[in-house]
Amino acid sequence: MKAAPALLEVEHLTMRFGGLVAVNDLGFTARRGEITALIGPNGAGKTTVFNCITGFYKPTEGRIAVVHGEARMWDELEPLTRRGDRKVVHSTGALFLLERMPDYLVSRQAKVARTFQNIRLFSGMTVLENLLVAQHAPLMRASGFSLFGILGLGGYARAERAALEKARHWLDLTGLIDRADEPAGALPYGAQRRLEIARSMCTDPVLLCLDEPAAGLNPRESAALNELILSIRDRHDTSVLLIEHDMSVVMEISDHVIVLDYGVKIADGSPVAVRNDQKVIAAYLGVADDEVEAAEAEVGL
Amino acid sequence: MSPAGASATARQAAKDAAIWAAIAFGVFIPLIGLQAVQDIRGELRLETRWPLLFSLVAVVVGISLLNSLVLAPWHERRARRAPRRNATAERLRIAFGRGFVPVAIAFVIAFPMLSLWLVGFQGSIKWIDNFGIQILIYVMLGFGLNIVVGLAGLLDLGYVAFYAVGAYSYALLAKEFGFSFFTLLPLAGMLAALWGIILGFPVLRLRGDYLAIVTLAFGEIIRLVLINWVPVTNGYAGISGIPRPTFFGIPFNASDTGFAATFGLEFSPLYRGIFLYYIILALALLTAFVTVRLRRLPIGRAWEALREDEIACRSLGIDTTATKLTAFAIGAMFGGFAGSFFAARQGFISPESFTFMESATILAIVVLGGMGSQVGVAIAAVAMIGGTELLRELDFLKSVFGREFDPTQYRMLLFGFAMVLIMIWKPRGLISTRDPSVFLKERKAVSGKLVKEGHG
Ligand SMILES: Nc1ncnc2c1ncn2[C@@H]1O[C@H](COP(=O)(O)OP(=O)(O)OP(=O)(O)O)[C@@H](O)[C@H]1O
Ligand SMILES: [Mg+2]
Numbered sequence: 001m002k003a004a005p006a007l008l009e010v011e012h013l014t015m016r017f018g019g020l021v022a023v024n025d026l027g028f029t030a031r032r033g034e035i036t037a038l039i040g041p042n043g044a045g046k047t048t049v050f051n052c053i054t055g056f057y058k059p060t061e062g063r064i065a066v067v068h069g070e071a072r073m074w075d076e077l078e079p080l081t082r083r084g085d086r087k088v089v090h091s092t093g094a095l096f097l098l099e100r101m102p103d104y105l106v107s108r109q110a111k112v113a114r115t116f117q118n119i120r121l122f123s124g125m126t127v128l129e130n131l132l133v134a135q136h137a138p139l140m141r142a143s144g145f146s147l148f149g150i151l152g153l154g155g156y157a158r159a160e161r162a163a164l165e166k167a168r169h170w171l172d173l174t175g176l177i178d179r180a181d182e183p184a185g186a187l188p189y190g191a192q193r194r195l196e197i198a199r200s201m202c203t204d205p206v207l208l209c210l211d212e213p214a215a216g217l218n219p220r221e222s223a224a225l226n227e228l229i230l231s232i233r234d235r236h237d238t239s240v241l242l243i244e245h246d247m248s249v250v251m252e253i254s255d256h257v258i259v260l261d262y263g264v265k266i267a268d269g270s271p272v273a274v275r276n277d278q279k280v281i282a283a284y285l286g287v288a289d290d291e292v293e294a295a296e297a298e299v300g301l
Numbered sequence: 302m303s304p305a306g307a308s309a310t311a312r313q314a315a316k317d318a319a320i321w322a323a324i325a326f327g328v329f330i331p332l333i334g335l336q337a338v339q340d341i342r343g344e345l346r347l348e349t350r351w352p353l354l355f356s357l358v359a360v361v362v363g364i365s366l367l368n369s370l371v372l373a374p375w376h377e378r379r380a381r382r383a384p385r386r387n388a389t390a391e392r393l394r395i396a397f398g399r400g401f402v403p404v405a406i407a408f409v410i411a412f413p414m415l416s417l418w419l420v421g422f423q424g425s426i427k428w429i430d431n432f433g434i435q436i437l438i439y440v441m442l443g444f445g446l447n448i449v450v451g452l453a454g455l456l457d458l459g460y461v462a463f464y465a466v467g468a469y470s471y472a473l474l475a476k477e478f479g480f481s482f483f484t485l486l487p488l489a490g491m492l493a494a495l496w497g498i499i500l501g502f503p504v505l506r507l508r509g510d511y512l513a514i515v516t517l518a519f520g521e522i523i524r525l526v527l528i529n530w531v532p533v534t535n536g537y538a539g540i541s542g543i544p545r546p547t548f549f550g551i552p553f554n555a556s557d558t559g560f561a562a563t564f565g566l567e568f569s570p571l572y573r574g575i576f577l578y579y580i581i582l583a584l585a586l587l588t589a590f591v592t593v594r595l596r597r598l599p600i601g602r603a604w605e606a607l608r609e610d611e612i613a614c615r616s617l618g619i620d621t622t623a624t625k626l627t628a629f630a631i632g633a634m635f636g637g638f639a640g641s642f643f644a645a646r647q648g649f650i651s652p653e654s655f656t657f658m659e660s661a662t663i664l665a666i667v668v669l670g671g672m673g674s675q676v677g678v679a680i681a682a683v684a685m686i687g688g689t690e691l692l693r694e695l696d697f698l699k700s701v702f703g704r705e706f707d708p709t710q711y712r713m714l715l716f717g718f719a720m721v722l723i724m725i726w727k728p729r730g731l732i733s734t735r736d737p738s739v740f741l742k743e744r745k746a747v748s749g750k751l752v753k754e755g756h757g
Contacts, residue, residue: 054616056612056615056616103615103616104614104615104616104617104618104619104620104621105618107615107616107617107618108618113616113617114616116612116613116616120610120612120613120616121609121610121613122605122606122609122610122613123609123610123751123752123753124605124608124609124735124747124751124752124753125602125605125606125609125735125737125747126737126739126740126745126747128737128739128740128741129602129605129737129738129739132599132602132739133599133602133603133606133614133617133619134617135599136599136602136603136617136618136619137618137619139598139599140599140600140603143598143599143600150591150594150595150598156598164739164741168741171741177741180740180741180742181737181740181741181742181743181744181745182745183747183748183751184751185751186748186751199617200616200617203617203618
């Protein structure tokens with residue numbers, strides 16, 4: 001089987017906070033149509049990687065590139081880097097250098113969406129409003145940057161209907177349709193997690209970065225979440241980059257796993273390969289490589 | 302309640318009352334119990350006022366007992382009963398909410414006629430000018446600041462700066478170039494918006510308290526410039542003889558070509574008052590209308606989203622700097638409109654009119670009204686500004702407290718008192734629920750508890 005074309009390419013990513021190296025020379029590839037999992041013990045630097053990809057942090061070093069459309073766009077990578085520009089857009093595809101873009105353009109132009117480890121909803125706005133805020137950029141254009149919208153001119157009404165339709169689609173998929181008019185802050189925890197995913201999907205991303213989406217969910221909700229993530233991959237042409245602590249989720253749905261420990265990549269491969277990797281087990285158990293077997297015996301693996 | 306429970310309550314009430322009595326006694330002895338008076342020889346003597354002291358302490362004890370024996374149990378009973386009645390109360394509230402706005406608008410449109418009918422020609426000047434116009438200016442300012450503070454969640458303590466920019470723009474341009482009020486009104490608004498953007502650029506990266514302090518400083522800078530740039534602004538002396546708005550070119554004066562003469566009426570300043578009233582009413586309604594429309598557009602939702610969570614906004618592709626700037630600019634523009642109207646109405650402006658006190662009053666209106674609620678802001682403006690004006694009417698108090706008693710001097714005290722009471726009673730302002738901008742099946746108000754105030 002030929003590997004799917006690369007969607008996201010991270011090279012030599014390093015992020016330092018003062019003396020602390022949170023991410024150290026990390027490189028990996030996320031492929032189109034795949035679910036790529038990023039795992040590692042607490043404080044390994046996973047969220048920091050997300051923050052670098054989505055433009056919230058400017059990496060100390062490294063290159064983060066995303067391609068839309070044709071895989072041939074990858075040929076532009078070196079010229080673009082040398083030119084010092086942040087993107088090339090052709091009719092058949094586009095290439096973006098995320099480390100050069102401010103956070104809101106990463107979402108708006110490079111179409112990389114994210115959720116947060118500690119949920120960030122607009123809690124005083126209704127579920128539906130949350131989903132409309134996510135469609136800000138296209139709606140803003142349709143309202144003529146508010147000038148036509150105020151006067152009720154132009155195609156704003158049509159654009160808003162389309163936006164509501166998209167919101168309804170995601171509410172259906174996440175099982176929130178009956179709570180559409182309730183404030184987001186009043187939803188139970190599991191529903192808030194799903195709403196955050198629905199909201200980031202309303203930005204039409206090519207890559208969705210989920211930061212511990214299963215944290216705090218019960219087994220039933222967690223199973224439903226797996227279904228949702230799989231359907232995002234299979235039916236919406238959106239690839240997924242997933243941070244997760246729950247190994248059952250990771251092993252079940254991901255196509256590719258990358259393991260971080262103290263900011264360094266220690267494994268990269270299929271779920272099965274990673275699960276049996278000595279280094280990974282050592283990192284998770286918190287012991288040196290050569291003591292793994294003794295430790296495994298101790299915890300009964 | 303069981304007898305044991307009742308006696309426990311009574312004991313607790315007595316204990317509270319005793320504590321309050323002690324505190325009141327301690328505070329009031331130096332403040333009220335002792336008084337320094339000058340006797341005939343010009344020497345200071347210390348006099349005691351025990352009866353007054355003890356009666357005040359008794360009042361405090363009475364209030365404490367009333368609270369713990371009557372009010373607190375009543376509140377508790379009501380809280381226990383509340384969930385059952387909620388549905389009807391909610392429906393009533395919604396029905397009232399729906400009917401309130403049209404009725405209120407009809408009332409303010411009919412207000413000059415009503416006042417003519419009720420208090421006649423002479424009495425109306427006061428009601429239309431002192432009450433109507435004055436209140437509407439603050440309603441308009443409240444609406445404008447509400448966009449910045451209530452919707453976008455940016456605490457702006459220097460809003461009066463834009464009011465001043467609008468006023469001086471109109472005054473200077475009208476005097477220098479003789480443009481008419483209606484030409485300069487949009488121009489003054491645009492200049493204020495421009496200053497909003499100029500201020501916004503450097504400060505919008507600040508958040509919360511820092512933003513508040515810098516906007517406060519900006520307001521003061523504008524005022525100091527107005528004071529010290531004497532060649533242009535005439536400093537403390539201010540600008541007088543500002544041209545008044547005309548009725549399609551017909552001035553409101555006693556001349557032969559004036560409004561009254563043209564229409565064969567007897568001259569009265571009332572006509573100008575009514576004209577100005579309708580101008581500011583139209584401006585306030587325009588502001589309200591634009592704000593209502595903006596709230597339902599993506600920009601308005603982005604403002605509210607910004608107040609709720611700025612980081613989430615950025616993750617959804619919203620340019621937060623541009624969004625904050627539009628909120629600042631549009632809020633400033635409405636402030637500028639109000640300012641140029643103010644200058645045109647007064648005919649005279651000076652830096653005295655644009656002190657921090659004004660910013661604080663406008664902010665208090667927004668906060669008391671309930672952040673983000675236009676109806677709340679309008680009600681709060683009526684209560685605060687109307688209340689201040691009403692204090693002037695309380696002349697009968699002079700016969701109670703003596704000749705030199707001036708009720709208006711107690712304005713700030715009463716303001717403060719009213720604010721404390723309202724904040725206890727309704728910590729999120731008079732209208733604390735948020736009206737969603739869009740709905741799928743049913744419009745449900747969002748409880749104020751979930752709505753954030755923003756953090757800069
Ligand atoms: N803004 C920051 N400033 C300073 N240090 C930071 C910052 N963000 C993260 N760190 C540090 O970087 C390291 C990696 O943190 P990160 O949040 O990426 O870990 P994580 O893998 O997501 O952990 P968890 O599983 O607990 O979410 C930690 O030591 C953290 O303290
Ligand atoms: Mg994390």
